[in-house]
Amino acid sequence: MSHTSRRKFIRNGSLGTAGVLLSSGLLNNSLATSLNTSTAKPAILGGMPTFNPTDWVKWPVWLQGEDEQRFLDSVRSGVWSRNKIVTEFETTWAAMLGSKKCLTVVNGTNALITVMNRLDIGPGDEVITTPYTFIASIQAILANNAMPVFADIDPLTFQIDATKIERLITKRTKAILAVHILGLPADMDNIMRIAQKHNLLVIEDACQAHLAEYDHKKAGTIGKAGCFSFQNSKNLPIGEGGAIVSDDEKLIDQCYAAHNLGYGNATSTGSIAAESSMKAGKVRLTEYQAAIGLAQLKRLEAQTATRNSNAQYLTSMLKDIKGITPIKLNDKVTQGAWHLYAFRYNQEAFKGLARQSFIKALAAEGLPCSGGYKVMHTQEFMRDAFNSRVYKGFYTKDLLDFNKYRERSKCPENALLCNEAVWIPQNVLLGTKEEMEKIAAVIKNISNNADKIKH
Template sequence: MEETKEQLNRRTFIQTLSAATIGAGLSAPTILTAGADTAKPALLGGPKAHPGQFPQWPIFDKSEHSALSETLESRHWGRLNNNSTVKKFEAEYSRLTGAERTLAVSSGTSALYTILGALDIGPGDEVVIPVYTFIATYNVVALNYALPVFVDTDPESFQIDASKIEGALTKNTKVIMPVHIGGSPADLDRIIPIGQRAGIPVVEDACQAHLAEWKGKKVGTIGLAGAFSFQSSKNLNSGEGGAIITNNSKFADACYDFHNQGRGGNTSGFLAGSTGTRGTNLRMTEFQGSLLRAQMARVNAQTKHRWENAQYLNKMLAEIPGITPAKLHAGTTMSAYHLYMFRYNKAHFAGLSREKFLEALTAEGIPNSPGYGRMNSETYVTALAGNRHYLSVYGEKRMKEWLEQNQCPQNDHLTKNESVWLFQTMLLGSRQEMEQIVEAVRKIQKYAKELA
């Protein structure tokens, strides 16, 4: 049967559009057919929106094999040698981030712990942190017997609510430690001046934010120092590992001393004398350094790919009532998108609970998570008020006040009802896969009543 003029025009349009997108290096867009548009969600017996598999992580090739083999055969497995691979990594990471100095350490937690150690944070001190973060941000404060003071979340961005930081400061506040959650910068234009006015250093927990930028500068270079993680899920990874970057050479030396048993050092070993009165061993191994040098060859391209896919996803998901992608603060010129975060409003999905929405999304072949919870309400955290060491240092009255002041109602609502995460490996997929994510959400919304 001959095609009608309308069918011929449509076919020509699709072919032209496909050729243009492929020529630009993008995958051709998915043209949803009438059948696909009415397909039921997978939970109701329909086909999966994403039947394939998102890119696996980590990505590696012969470069990593060669790097590890060379380190093995060198017989120099620790960084204290004259031709240290870790030292080479530090120089390369400084160039990558634009920082004056880099110190490689054993983990992101070690990076934060080293920074606080170099600042001599201890009992009686307070450190301001966001409530919406990984537990390590809290742990490094508690490990120093300082008091972690939680600040509520800005639900639109999932970042620390900068408008509430000043109210959390006391005469005992020694550090403000915002976290660039999901790889997107916190509102540094508001946070840095707060620290400057109060004479309190701002330390950036950038553990999820490799190559993220604020007004063209890499995060971690804007406060006193930035901490990064190279744990296996991170956008730049060596299984475990971390780094501190700073533009303050004196502070970099203090961090080196702390992570090296309180001793200064050079490539051949330990030197007598140091700054501070305490330290530990948080050194990175040569194996980690060699892996990171190989992984860095891909990190710029991968960051750009995630950013472009996230912008594409933002535009499509924002058109769906009840789905609101996380806001980027105005100074953001690049997000690392370690996490792709959005808010879900069940009122636009016939009252379908977030838990059921996530279950339906999983059935469509779209991995997801509800994200962080209410850290300030976890027994692990609230039990600090009864810890004998804290009672000895701060007293029962102060610890009771601490529990009361750590209420974070905005975070409670976000984490109980709205927050949804997708993951960085998904953003390394194709444009078509981004469209399949959107197709899955649209299917769930269309059949929300039945799913509920």
């Protein structure tokens, strides 16, 4: 028997065994499908794709019958600027999180910018944060003319490593920006302990962490203030939008003025004769955006439960595949938002198959995925900020020497993760248990065929 014929015989034999087990009731449909998937020719080698793009929940979810009336009413009313519907959304979101107050703004980036501004973080200050985050976290620090200082990550949780924060504190340190990246909470016990010890502010970037919980407390409600994004890809999508939450009502009042040209919350939208209390911008949410947000809020808790269940199930299968290391939750995480499902990919365990080739093989199967973030501190937007007049007026030449900054900002664990991470978007986790089994089977099949795919 030829080598090719032997392989075909073995493959057909495996499928035949699955068929016998299925017909006898000893194997359920989903497991049979997974067995077939794990032995089929990978799509990148000419096989049939495992998934159709329409298999995944279309994001964002919009149910005409349930969602459109409130939105249409808001549009037809002609009252489009901030008014009662925005206030209703803010009240509802604050209550869902267990926070006293909420203020909406145009996006998560401006939520971060606004709250830092009102907490008097500015020129000459340093903010310690994670290097593994979306660029908006860092741009918000720079927008307030402060200096980002990077603490390396925990290689298991992908979150900021709290044990590496304290050594970075200087007389210029004003705050810690705790980012709950990928929708999974950071080590808030130790972050809060360090902040209290050194009299530092803690701001939570929860832009990806809607309804995530640390020790049964919602992400965004543990520090001085929390910031959220409602951009189209987020677990709570509005298209664009953001929010600040805090139990400090005075802070929220100050943020309200900052987002409304310096006018306080007693001033009606559109007023032209009121007294402004501060230099400020205008980043107000609209009524029809809030109507979309209220529609999305109705299903967020159920979607979050589904993501958590499927993430746990997928991890239970992936952890046994050599070369795949799923992200680990901090021991005190009681619920993840799972804006992204992430794992580390070890190229050597896949016979030298490059990560990008692995990602292409997954994509060929119809599974959306990416490699995630790139190293942050070497990017040119940082140099551009340091070259500005305001930075030169508040920081020493040594601190602004970009080559030195890049050297002292090196985070080896983050650099390694940026070369090994693989992300799967949150809407995939809204799929079925069978689809989670297929994902695991597809990855196993790529592992089995890694040498062929590489060549």
